[in-house]
Amino acid sequence: MSRPTCTFCHYPLKTCVCEAVSKIDCQTKIYVMQHPSEVKAAKNTIRLAQLCLPNLAVFIGEEPDSFKEIQNLPAENTFLVYPDDNAVEIEKLSQKVPHKINLIILDGTWKKAYKLKMKNPWLSRFKTLTFANLPENQYVIRKAKRADSLSSLEAIAYSIEVLENANTQPLYNVLNKMMGNFIKH
Numbered sequence: 271m272s273r274p275t276c277t278f279c280h281y282p283l284k285t286c287v288c289e290a291v292s293k294i295d296c297q298t299k300i301y302v303m304q305h306p307s308e309v310k311a312a313k314n315t316i317r318l319a320q321l322c323l324p325n326l327a328v329f330i331g332e333e334p335d336s337f338k339e340i341q342n343l344p345a346e347n348t349f350l351v352y353p354d355d356n357a358v359e360i361e362k363l364s365q366k367v368p369h370k371i372n373l374i375i376l377d378g379t380w381k382k383a384y385k386l387k388m389k390n391p392w393l394s395r396f397k398t399l400t401f402a403n404l405p406e407n408q409y410v411i412r413k414a415k416r417a418d419s420l421s422s423l424e425a426i427a428y429s430i431e432v433l434e435n436a437n438t439q440p441l442y443n444v445l446n447k448m449m450g451n452f453i454k455h
């Protein structure tokens with residue numbers, strides 16, 4: 271049943287995205303908590319982000335045991351990207367926090383992200399971040415249930431643009447490549 275896949279990007283050879291991949295040099299470390307149901311999703315944008323960002327690590331699971339490394343991150347420079355009532359606007363944060371930042375991203379639908387948050391109460395150690403000026407949503411495959419719903423890749427791209435002025439074009443190049451393939455095949 272399984273089709274031959276590219277060993278580097280893990281897409282089927284026919285839809286390999288490698289020719290569009292280039293690395294982004296950035297200081298921010300990104301820790302993704304990925305709900306298991308997202309792993310096999312055809313439009314797993316974290317997989318694309320991982321190809322471009324050497325500082326991105328993915329942890330798959332639902333229960334606290336899967337995220338031990340994240341639990342030990344220092345609270346002073348680690349932030350959870352989650353738009354709750356107490357969330358700090360990331361655009362304001364960039365002027366205040368001069369040193370390296372760790373970002374935690376909950377990858378999954380809004381429902382799954384909420385579930386991840388509930389199952390991992392240790393996350394409340396970290397301040398939450400939201401976006402004041404939402405980037406235009408370029409990614410239309412996932413049905414947005416909320417107006418501020420972005421793909422994880424877009425959330426990451428916007429965050430590192432704001433925090434350290436990183437050139438995030440490589441993320442969009444690989445996203446566009448994947449979406450072109452998706453439409454073709």
Ligand SMILES: [Zn+2]
Pocket residue numbers: 276277278279280281286287288289
């Ligand atoms: Zn490939």
